[in-house]
Amino acid sequence: AQAQSVPAVIFDMGGKFDKSFNEAAYNGAERFKREFNVEYREFEISNEAQREQAQVNMVRRGANLVVAIGFAQAAAVTKNAAENPNVRFCIIDSVVNAPNVRSYTFKEHEGSYLVGMAAAMASKTGKVGFVGGMDIPLIRNFAFGYEQGAKAVNPQIEVFQNMTGTTPAAWRDPTRGGELARSQFDRGADVVYAAAGATGLGVLQAAADLNRLAIGVDSNQNHLHPGKVLTSMLKRVDTAVYTCMKDAHENKWTAGALRLGVAEDGVGWALDQNNRPLISADMERRITEARQKIISGEITVRPYQQ
Amino acid sequence: MSLPVADAPAIEVRGVNKWFGTNHANRDIDLAIARGTIHGIVGENGAGKSTTMNIVYGYLQPDTGEIRVGGRPLAVRSPRDAIAAGIGMVHQHFMLVDPFTVLENVLLGAEGGMTLAAGARRARDELARLEKDYALEVDLDAVVGDLPVGVQQRLEILKALFRGAEILILDEPTGVLTPQEVDHLFRILRALKAQGKTIVIITHKLREVMELTDTVTVMRRGEVVATKPTAETSREELASLMVGRSVVLRVEKPPAAAGRKVLEVEGLTVVDGQGVRRVKDATFDVRAGEIVGVAGVSGNGQTELMEALAGMRPIASGRVRVSGADLITPSRRPDARAVRQAGVAHVPEDRQRVGMVTSFTAYETLILGYEDDPAYTRGPLIDWSGVRMRCAKEMEAYDVRPPVPTLKSSKFSGGNQQKIILAREIERNPDVLLVGQPTRGVDIGAIEYIHRRLVQLRNDGKGILLVSVELDEILALSDRIIVMFDGMIVGEVPADQADERRIGLMMAGIAEAA
Amino acid sequence: MATLDGFGRPADVPWWVGLVLLPLLNLLAAFVIAGGVIWVLGVDPVAALKVLVWGAFGDTDLIGFTLYYTTNFIFAGLAVAIAFHCGLFNIGGEGQAYIAGLGVGLVGLAMGGWPWPVVMAVAVISAALFGGIWALVPAWLQAYRGSHIVITTIMFNFIAASIMNYVMVDVLIAPGQQAPESRAFDPSTHLPSLQDLLALFGIRSRTSFLNVSFLLAVACCVAFWVFVWHTRWGYGIRTVGQNERAAVYAGIRPGHMIMLAMVISGALAGLVAVNVLLGAQHRIILNYTGGVGFVGIAVALMGRNHPLGIFLSALLFGALYQGGSELNFEFPKLSTEMVVVIQGLIILFAGALENLFRPQVEALFRRRLRAAA
Amino acid sequence: MDDILLTIVSVAGATIRVATPLVFAALAGLYAERSGVVDIGLEGKMLAAAFAAAAAAHVTGSPWVGLLAGIAASTLFALVHAYACITKAGNQVVSGMAINILVAGLAPTLAIAWFGLGGNTPSLASGARFQAIRLPFVDLLAPVPIIGPIYAQVISGHNILVYIAAALVPLTGWVLFRTRFGLRLRAVGENPSAVDTAGVSVVALRYRAMIICGVLCGVAGAYLSTAHGAAFVKDMTAGKGFLALAALIFGRWLPWPALFACLLFALTDAMQVRLQGTPIPGIGVIPVQFIQMLPYVLTVLLLAGFVGKAIAPKASGIPYVKER
Ligand SMILES: Nc1ncnc2c1ncn2[C@@H]1O[C@H](COP(=O)(O)OP(=O)(O)OP(=O)(O)O)[C@@H](O)[C@H]1O
Ligand SMILES: Nc1ncnc2c1ncn2[C@@H]1O[C@H](COP(=O)(O)OP(=O)(O)OP(=O)(O)O)[C@@H](O)[C@H]1O
C-alpha cells in the first residue's frame, strides 16, 4: 500500500495572509485540510536564502509532498526534486520538468483581458492604469492582457503602466504602490489594476482615499474596499494547491505541467455583492460574452513574449 | 599677622578623599580658606590640586568628606549648588563654547527665563557695570573662538562675577598669559579682594605665589603637606615641600661648540585647515652642537612650526634644508617618514595624543615611526622578539619605571612615557632633534634627567630645536633663543644676553625694547 | 600585576575580567532579554532553547549547516574587524558581499569545465576584487572627502542592491524564467562539500551546504592574525585606528591605511560569495546575502576583533542561525526573524552596553586591591 | 501648459507626502546631535514606531492611539540609546546600529506572532488612519488659475501630520535660537563641560534631547504606517532614517536647510515614479533600478561634494565622562 501522504506547504515572501497570492494558496490548503482531515506542515519564507533549506527541512521532517508557492522557489525545487526522487513537489507559477514535479501556471493574460474590458467600460476619462509588482515577464503578461482587453472596448484608451520595483520587495511595498496609483490618478486615470501582491493593497487604498476605482488580483479583493474595487482578477491558486494535495492524498497524483486559463476556470473575474453596483448589466453581458469567445477560440489573447 | 580675622572660613574642606579608579588623587584633604583673602595652592602636576577645587565646585563628587561654606556644611552635588553658594571657578581648561558669542557664554546657565530675549537685555546692563568696576573689557558680541586666550580668561572671570560669585577659584590662570597679561590679571584680583571677595589661586609659579597671596597650601601626591601664611615662607621652602626633597634646578652646561648648520629654515609659512596663517615667513637655523630655544606664549605658531618641520603638515611657502639638502618644500607632500629618514627626530609636545598610541604596549610604542626599519623587521614581518629585547635594554638605560616592555603605554606615568619617547627618538642617532615641551606634566626628578640628557646630546654634536612655554626651561637649556609671536619670529637673543623681562615683552608682541 | 603594586598604586583588575567575564555577562544579558521576548510570544524559552541547540548540533546534517553559516560569519566578522582596527565602522559588508557575488558568479558561469581548484582560486580573487573595490569608494570618500563612512557604506548597500537587481533582472536572468536568478553553474565548478572530510571524524552528513570554503575561512583567521599583529601594514592600520595624529606623526598616511583596511575588509566580505554561490547555491540568486554583513558586526564585537574570538562567535552565530531556522518549524509563532532580534541584542549588550556591568564588577575586584594597598 | 501644471502639482504633492517622515526624522536627529548624541538609530526607531502605531491603530481603530503607541515605542528605544550612550558612555554608532538591527528583527517577529501576515500588519480601515484634511477656501480658490489647483492639491488635502511637520521646522528654529533650552542644547553639543560647570546637568539635557528625538521619530514612523500607508510592512523604512541623517548633515544641523534637503530627497523619489519608463532625450529609457538608486547616489554625492567640510557639533559622538 502507498504510504500516507504527508503534505507541506511553503509560502513565499509576503506571508500566507497577504490577501492575495499566498492567501489564495493558503485557502486551498485549508480546504484540503477541512475536507480530508489531514494536517499539513507550513513555512513562510522571510528571506531569499532560505528557500532551498526550507524545502530540505520539510523533507527531513518526513514530508512527501512539498507544495512550493511562487516562481521564486523553482530553482530550489529543481535541485531538491533531483536529490529526493521519492518526494513529490508542486510548484505554482513556474514550470519545472522532472518526473516528480507537477507545475501549475496560469494564463494571466486571459483573466487580465476580462478585467481590462471592465476597466475600459467603467472609465469616464478614457484613461486607465496598471501597477505591477516586481518587473518580470509574469507581471508584464498581466499588463499585456489588461491592455488588450481595454483596447478591445475603447481603442483610443490610454493605459498607464508602472512597476513597483525589481526585487521581491516590490511585492510588499504598499506605500509605494499607493504613490504609483496616485500618480496615475493625478494623470487622469480613474481605474487602476494592481497586480502586485501586498503592494496592491496600497493601490486599492489610494483608490478608496481618492474615490476612484481599483481592480484587485489573485484572490477576490472586492470586499477590501466595497464599492471602490471594480472587480478582481481571480487566479485560482487555491484550486491548484487543493487539487495537488487531494490528488496526492488519493493516489491520483501525476507529474507534469498544467497551464490553466479561462477555459479551465484557472483565471476569471469576480462579481459579488461588493461590486454588484459597479458592474452594469451591459458590462456584465459583454465580459461574459468575451469569456465565452476566449473559450471558443473566437478571441485570442496574446501572451507577453519575452 | 596682616591677615583679616574672620569668624568662619569662606571655604572649609574636611577629610576629602577621591579615587579615580585605583588612583588615589585626594587623600584626607583638610583645608580652610579665610574670607577676603587670596589663597594660593601649589604642587606638582598630578598632586591633586585641580581635583580638590573641582570637588569644592561640585564638578567632581568626593568619595568621603565634606565641604563647608561660611561655616555651614554644603551639599555640593553639582556646580549649581556651588554657584548658589556664591562660588565661581575659572578652570584650567576654559569652559567656553567656542562658536557662541561672549554674551551667549555668559548667559549659559544663567539665562533668567525660558526665552533668551529678556535675560539678554538685563545681562547687558549688568555686564557693562562689572566691566567698568573691574576693568574687564570684553566685546559682548564677539565670537569666543576668535578671541585671544587672555580675553577668554577675562570672560571666564566675568561669567563667575555675573553669577554673583563671592568666592573665586582660579586654576592655573597664568599658564597661558604673557608676563604683562599676568600683571593685568593680578590687578583685577587685587581689586576683587579689596571688594571683600575671597580668591583661591592654583599655580605652579612660586614667584606669583609670593607676589600675590596671603596664605599658601602645598600639595604633594594627593595630600596637603603644609598651609602657611605667605609672609612666613620662601620660594625655596615651598619648592622642597612640593617635591619632598631639595632640588637643583640648574643644569651644568659647558659652553657651546656650534658647528655646521644642520637645519636651515627659510621663509617658512604654514597655513592651517581653516586658511589661517599660523607661521609667517620664519627664517632661522640650528647648528650642530647647539640648543636653539623657541620661546612664546602657547598658540603663537610654535606647534605648527614644529609639525611642519617634522613633516606632519604641508607648508605654504619657504623651504627647509637638513644637512644642506632640500627636505621640505611647498610642492612636496608632507612626509614624516622621509623627514625621519633624513636624520630628524621629533619629540612632540603632546606625548599622549601625538607621540604614542596609549593602547599599545611599551615595545610597540618603541617602534612608532620606525616600524619599517630593517633593524626591526624580518621580511614582511616585524621582528617582535628583537624589538622586545631592545625595548628592555633601552628602558634600563633611560631608567623607565617599571622596566616592563609588555606593559600598556597608558599605564606609565607622564614622565616615564616621556622617557620612552626620548629613548625611541634619541637612540636612532639623529642629526637634528625637534623637542616640544619636553617636561610638561613631568615631576622634578624626571625633569632633571631629561634636561641632562638633552644637554648631553648637544655636547655630542647634535642640533636641537627646543620649544617650551616654560620660560625658565628655555633660559636654562638654550644657547640661542628665538621668540615667536603671532606666527612671526620677532627676535633672536643669545642666551647670555637673555633676561625674562625682555623676552616677556617680545612674547607679548611688543617690539625689541632694546 | 605585582610590578604595578611596587609603583605605589594598586593594580587594575585582572585581564580576564574585561576579556572573558564581562563579554560573557553581556551575552547572558542578551539571551535573558531574548528569552523574555520569546516568553512574551507565548513560547517556553527553555523549550525554544532546546530546539535551537538540537537544530544546530542535533545531527551531522545540522552540524554541517551550522558550520556552513559559521563560514559566512567568519568572513563577515573578519571584514568588520579589520575595519574596526582602523577605527572604521564598515556597515557595508552586505553590499560588498553582494557585489562580490557578481564576481564569483561570472567566474562560475564562464569557467564551466575547469577543475574546481582553479575555479575556486579565480573566484576568490574575483570576489576579493569586486568586494574590495566596492569598499574602496566609501573608503576614499572617508579619507579624502570626510564623508562619514557609516552613511556612505549604508548607501552603498542600497546602490549595490539596485545594481545587482539590474544585472540579475536585465542581464543574467536565465532565459524563460521568472525568478531573477542566473542559470546554474556547471557542476565541475561546484566546490566539494566537506562531507568527506567530516567522515574522517566519523561524522556522516548527507545534504548540508558545508564546503571547502570553511577551510579557507579558517586560513583567513590565521592570515588575519599575522597581518594585523605581525606586519607593518597591520601596525599602521592599528595606529591609525587608535590614534590618527600619532599615525601622522609616525609618517603613516591615514588615508592609505583607511583604503587598505577597507579594501581588505571588502575583500573578506566578498569571500562570503564564494561560500554561498560556488559552495552551496551554484547560481547567483537575488539577495543571497540575507543580512550576513550585519551579522558580521555582532560577530566582530563579540569576538573582540580577534580572529580566535571571531571564530568562536561566528560559531555561536552559525548555531543561532541554523538552530533558529529550525525554531520556526517547531513553533510557527517564532519566525526566523527571532535570530535577528538576538543578534541585535548581542550588538547592543556586547557593543554599546559593554560597560553595563563594568563598574560593579571592577569595584568588586578593586575593593580587594585597595584593601591590599 | 495644463499638462505641465498638472505634473508639477502632482509631483509637488507627492514630494510633500514623501518628505514628511524625512522631516520628522531629520529634526529628531537634529535634537539628538545638537545635544552631542549621534543617532544612526533613527531608522530603527521609525520602524518600531511604524509597527507599534499600525498594530495599535488596527486593534483600537484609532489613529491617535496608534500615534501614541508609536511615540511610546520609539521613545523607549530612544531611552535605550540614551542609557547606553549617556549613562554608560557606550559607542553611539554601535548602539544606533544595534537598535536598527534589533527592531528590524523584533517588529516582524511580533507581527508574525500576532498577525501571521509574513511580518506585516493588517490593512487599516480608513477610520484607523489619519485622513486628508481639506483646508478652507479650496472651493473658493478653485477657479483661480494656477493658484487654485496648487492650493487644492499641494497645500490642502494632506493629513494632519504633514501640517505638524511643516509647523515643527520654524518651531525648532525658534527653540534652538531663542530659548533657554535651545541655548543649552547647542552648548552641550559643543562643549559639555562648559554646560556642566555652568551648573546645568549634561545628562538631563541629553536625556531630554533624546526623548524629543524619540517622540519625533515616533511621529515619523506612525506617519509611514497610519497616514501615508495603511499598514506596517516589513522593512518599510528602507533607509529613510539614513536619508534623514544625510539631510541633517547636508542642512548643517539647521532646521530650514535640513527641510530643503529633505524636500530634495523626496523630490528625487517623486520624480522616480514619473521617470519610470519615460524615455529621456539622448539617453533613452533608463532602467528602473538606476532611477531607484537616485536618492542613495544623491546622498553620497552631497556628502562627498558639498558637506565634506560641514562641521558637526563638536562634542557629538563623544561620551561625556568626567572621570576617565
Ligand atoms: N577626570 C579624571 N579621571 C581620572 N583621573 C584623573 C582625573 N583628573 C585627574 N586625574 C588624576 O588624578 C591625579 C590628580 O590630578 P589633578 O588634576 O587634581 O592634579 P593637579 O594637581 O591639578 O595637576 P596639574 O598641575 O597637572 O593640573 C592625577 O594623577 C591625574 O592623572
Ligand atoms: N587616566 C589614567 N588611566 C590609567 N592610569 C592612570 C591614569 N592616570 C594616571 N594613571 C596611573 O597613575 C600613575 C601616575 O600617573 P601620573 O601621571 O599622575 O604620575 P606622576 O606622579 O605625575 O608621575 P610622573 O612624574 O612620572 O609624571 C601612572 O602609573 C598611571 O598608570
Ligand SMILES: [Mg+2]
Ligand atoms: Mg590641575
Ligand SMILES: [Mg+2]
Ligand atoms: Mg605626572
